[in-house]
Amino acid sequence: MxxxxxxxxxxxxxxxxxxxxxxxxxxxxxxxxxxxxxxxxxxxxxxxxxxxxxxxxxxxxxxxxxxxxxxxxxxxxxxxxxxxxxxxxxxxxxxxxxxxxxxxxxxxxxxxxxxxxxxxxxxxxxxxxxxxxxxxxxxxxxxxxxxxxxxxxxxxxxxxxxxxxxxxxxxxxxxxxxxxxxxxxxxxxxxxxxxxxxxxxxxxxxxxxxxxxxxxxxxxxxxxxxxxxxxxxxxxxxxxxxxxxxxxxxLQFNEFSSALYTVDKVKKLANGEDILAPLNSYIEKINSLIQSEQNIIVKRSLSDEGKNFHYLVRNKFGFTKIEGQLDSVEVRCDSHHEKFTVALDHTWNIPESWGSCRVLVEGKAGTAFSLVELGNT
Incomplete structure (x- = not known):
């Protein structure tokens, strides 16, 4: 080029x-x-x-x-x-x-x-x-x-x-x-x-x-x-x-765990400090928000294969505004692996002992939904 x-x-x-x-x-x-x-x-x-x-x-x-x-x-x-x-x-x-x-x-x-x-x-x-x-x-x-x-x-x-x-x-x-x-x-x-x-x-x-x-x-x-x-x-x-x-x-999508994961990747680069310099104030705000009582709402949709991954920053979450069909949510954590059906009125409370978690949501392709990570109270 x-x-x-x-x-x-x-x-x-x-x-x-x-x-x-x-x-x-x-x-x-x-x-x-x-x-x-x-x-x-x-x-x-x-x-x-x-x-x-x-x-x-x-x-x-x-x-x-x-x-x-x-x-x-x-x-x-x-x-x-x-x-x-x-x-x-x-x-x-x-x-x-x-x-x-x-x-x-x-x-x-x-x-x-x-x-x-x-x-x-x-x-x-x-x-x-x-x-x-x-x-x-x-x-x-x-x-x-x-x-x-x-x-x-x-x-x-x-x-x-x-x-x-x-x-x-x-x-x-x-x-x-x-x-x-x-x-x-x-x-x-x-x-x-x-x-x-x-x-x-x-x-x-x-x-x-x-x-x-x-x-x-x-x-x-x-x-x-x-x-x-x-x-x-x-x-x-x-x-x-x-x-x-x-x-x-x-940040636009409220995917704070993914943003922080990227920060960890950048830190390993030779010019990592130069890349992160303009982002440091945002990183501080993310960490502050994660510790707050404010709910974090993440809007997602299932792929053509009917799947979607999301990294959690909190141990309590639920689903709302489901437009389509969600069949299951699979929680893959540091120390546990479990699969559940999805219900609108249910809150998943993941034990802290399970460690960091990634959830895999499955259902009908194209289904839109909001995953809500509940605030710390």
Whole structure:
């Protein structure tokens, strides 16, 4: 891409708000290892206050069999690369249970290959106080890359510039059609996909579709090779802008846990302090709000697959304004994993001993709802 194109996209991503931001996807080997039982809570309740007793000795599950997924022939033939994020539970026998696609580059063959591989993985189970326990929250990103797939093809650049020209001219209908055609064309390499999703984010920002913009910025960074050190898709200033923009968008949607998670990711970057400098006052306000009595209302909708994830910042929540059908809510916490049906008049009160929680809401695709995190009283 030419430098002028780079700066043009950067400006478009930043147009709606002054700040910009995005979160890197975890590398393929990254997994969060957490137990899924209530043993710690039981030990504490049975221990005299004047007695010191070991709460737990937790040994994370260890991989025994982890075969890489087969690269789909249809994707290899067309030079298509991609990635898939999956989170799952490891049961007491070391088997993968309840795998869920949290996001992907969009290629169906690649997504199927990733899911098929993860389901066959085998672990030695997590051990806590000499007994096998579930390891509740595990998340991994599987990357599908081909050799010598660096830079953009002439064909891609031509189509990209055509879509960019339509957007610049204000012909958003044509820009949308061109972008969708590029997505449906089977995808490209990671570098091309990163630029395509960046352009999609620009269009979304222009038409004020902030939810789509947030999703597209996520996919821009997940598709880029910046965090892998293979080929730098975006320069440091662009990365800084994307991180800041995503932080702001999370605030727009009251997704405070996701905003703070992004902050933790940024802190690990070499230029993290520079990125966070203009955000520090907002971070303080978020932490203050979380501790307040004010309810936090998060408006969400289910994906085409009928799913939606949300990270909680409080241990009490419920649902309101359901427009459609919600079937279940699955709570995946540091130390517990449980699934419930959904009722409008019910409040979920998650024990603090369960730790940080992520909820998976499932139901009819497109269902809109508000998740309310109840204030501290």
């Amino acid at each position: 030419k430098t002028t194109d780079t700066h043009r996209i950067l400006l478009m991503l930043s147009a709606l708000l002054c700040l910009s931001k995005a979160a890197f996807a975890d590398p393929p080997s990254t997994e969060k290892k957490l137990p899924c039982d209530k043993l710690s809570e039981e030990v504490v309740s049975d221990t005299d206050e004047n007695t010191v007793k070991s709460i737990s000795a937790f040994k994370p599950a260890q991989i025994v069999k982890r075969k890489n997924p087969r690269y789909p022939k249809s994707a290899a033939i067309t030079g298509t690369e991609g990635w898939v994020k999956i989170n799952f539970v490891i049961d007491t026998d070391g088997n993968v249970q309840d795998p869920v696609i949290s996001d992907s580059s969009g290629n169906k063959a690649i997504t199927r290959a990733a899911m098929s591989a993860v389901k066959r993985w085998k672990y030695s189970p997590a051990i806590k106080d000499n007994r096998a326990v579930q390891q509740c929250y595990n998340e991994v990103q599987l990357d599908f890359t081909l050799q010598n797939q660096i830079g953009a093809s002439g064909k891609f650049i031509t189509k990209y510039k055509e879509a960019e020209k339509a957007m610049t001219a204000g012909d958003m209908e044509r820009a949308e059609k061109l972008i969708e055609a590029m997505k449906e064309n089977g995808g490209g390499n990671r570098y091309e996909n990163a630029w395509l999703w960046a352009l999609d984010a620009s269009v979304a920002s222009t038409i004020n579709d902030l939810r789509r913009e947030l999703r597209s910025i996520d996919r821009t960074l997940a598709s880029s090779n910046t965090h892998q050190g293979k080929y730098q898709t975006f320069d440091d200033e662009q990365i800084k802008s994307l991180y800041q923009r995503k932080f702001v968008l999370h």
